[in-house]
Amino acid sequence: MEEKYFVCTGCQKRYPPDRIFPRCDDCFEPLEVEIFQEKINKKNHPKTTVDIHDNNILSKYASYYSFTHLDKELSLKEGNTPLIQANSLPSLLDIDNIYLKNETVNPTWSFKDRGTLSSIQHAKNSGYNYIGTVSSGNMAVSVAAYGARANIKTFVLVSADIPEEKIKPVLIYNPVLIKVEGNYGKLYFESLKIGRETGIYFLNSDVPFRVEGSKSIAFELCEQFNYDVPDYVIIPTSSGGNARGIIKGFLEFYQSGIIDNLPRFVCVQLEGCAPIYQAWIDRIDRISPVVKPKAIDNAIANPYPPSGNELLRKLRKYDGIVTAVSDKEALAAQKMLAREGIFAQPAAAVSISAIQKLRIKGIISKTDKCVAIITGSGLKYPGILDYHRFDIRTCTLENMKENIVSILKK
Numbered sequence: 001m002e003e004k005y006f007v008c009t010g011c012q013k014r015y016p017p018d019r020i021f022p023r024c025d026d027c028f029e030p031l032e033v034e035i036f037q038e039k040i041n042k043k044n045h046p047k048t049t050v051d052i053h054d055n056n057i058l059s060k061y062a063s064y065y066s067f068t069h070l071d072k073e074l075s076l077k078e079g080n081t082p083l084i085q086a087n088s089l090p091s092l093l094d095i096d097n098i099y100l101k102n103e104t105v106n107p108t109w110s111f112k113d114r115g116t117l118s119s120i121q122h123a124k125n126s127g128y129n130y131i132g133t134v135s136s137g138n139m140a141v142s143v144a145a146y147g148a149r150a151n152i153k154t155f156v157l158v159s160a161d162i163p164e165e166k167i168k169p170v171l172i173y174n175p176v177l178i179k180v181e182g183n184y185g186k187l188y189f190e191s192l193k194i195g196r197e198t199g200i201y202f203l204n205s206d207v208p209f210r211v212e213g214s215k216s217i218a219f220e221l222c223e224q225f226n227y228d229v230p231d232y233v234i235i236p237t238s239s240g241g242n243a244r245g246i247i248k249g250f251l252e253f254y255q256s257g258i259i260d261n262l263p264r265f266v267c268v269q270l271e272g273c274a275p276i277y278q279a280w281i282d283r284i285d286r287i288s289p290v291v292k293p294k295a296i297d298n299a300i301a302n303p304y305p306p307s308g309n310e311l312l313r314k315l316r317k318y319d320g321i322v323t324a325v326s327d328k329e330a331l332a333a334q335k336m337l338a339r340e341g342i343f344a345q346p347a348a349a350v351s352i353s354a355i356q357k358l359r360i361k362g363i364i365s366k367t368d369k370c371v372a373i374i375t376g377s378g379l380k381y382p383g384i385l386d387y388h389r390f391d392i393r394t395c396t397l398e399n400m401k402e403n404i405v406s407i408l409k410k
């Protein structure tokens with residue numbers, strides 16, 4: 001089998017397959033795994049080649065991945081997440097068909113598990129004995145969990161001011177956790193450098209094999225829609241790694257003739273930290289760091305997204321959209337999703353706010369089929385529930401029946 005090369009998303013320079021450092025030596029833009037041209041074509045239609053009962057995303061879609069060896073026991077059965085048709089959102093938002101890709105049911109309750117699996121597999125195949133990541137949230141939890149399962153020494157670097165309650169769900173998996181004082185934005189790049197020098201494979205937010213893992217969201221969506229792609233796919237966006245993966249997955253199916261067109265991709269950020277959106281509306285090619293980010297949910301508040309420039313290029317090329325919503329809109333959307341029976345974190349609910357916004361603007365029409373990627377679970381940040389107002393009734397045992405009957409009459 002021909003080995004895949006890496007290609008720079010900025011200047012197209014190619015790098016050999018044993019390359020681990022995820023960015024270009026010349027222009028410093030992110031690298032990606034070359035798109036498969038020779039293997040994917042209509043003859044290899046997943047309808048005939050994919051075993052739909054195979055619930056390992058990497059073996060199920062093996063022809064779209066470059067792995068020469070798979071360790072099945074690394075998997076915690078990530079992916080294969082349900083696509084649910086919304087019941088009450090269509091009338092609320094005045095759109096006929098809204099679908100929810102429920103990533104909250106992944107092994108560590110966010111989509112991150114897909115990219116963690118493919119990155120750990122790549123680390124193992126490349127002979128690495130240590131892995132690491134820089135994160136304070138879902139990625140730290142995911143990498144710590146998969147590192148524990150793979151029995152690989154796992155380094156989690158967090159900023160020194162991270163609250164205790166966020167660290168404990170990472171520590172339960174027993175990684176080496178290090179609080180680092182200093183600029184958190186620089187930690188991403190610094191860790192890659194140190195990894196290169198010390199033999200630790202840092203699977204940070206948008207490294208090529210994280211992007212590869214996220215392709216499986218697109219593959220599953222194509223299958224779930226029976227290869228008749230939806231009009232819009234809405235993606236909460238921070239580093240940009242997940243959005244790049246979803247777009248790449250659709251592109252691989254499109255370029256091989258498996259699907260006839262692409263959906264319109266919508267990336268959503270929070271207004272308090274929206275560097276990609278800012279560059280989008282300013283019509284410039286390069287993002288600038290947000291100096292004082294202030295957003296309700298850190299999971300989509302990367303002040304200097306490492307894949308920001310590349311996302312701008314891709315979204316401009318394929319007629320995508322970038323939008324931003326407020327904390328208040330995110331919280332309202334969290335409640336709307338709860339009405340569908342899904343408890344998402346605000347970072348994940350913003351996809352619903354974006355649909356609402358684009359519908360009001362008339363960009364999305366009533367008959368457009370929309371898919372919201374619900375990226376992670378609300379249980380991760382119970383503290384955020386304090387922002388909501390809830391009604392709680394109390395009564396005594398003696399007047400309980402009276403109480404209930406009075407409510408029934410309302």
Ligand SMILES: *Cc1c(COP(=O)(O)O)cnc(C)c1O
Pocket residue numbers: 110111112138139205236237238239240241242243299300345347348375376377
């Ligand atoms: C990581 C994360 C995101 C952002 O994904 P990126 O790949 O960094 O753009 C969005 N939502 C949730 C719940 C996340 O954990």
Ligand SMILES: [Zn+2]
Pocket residue numbers: 008009010011012013024025026027028029
């Ligand atoms: Zn380059």
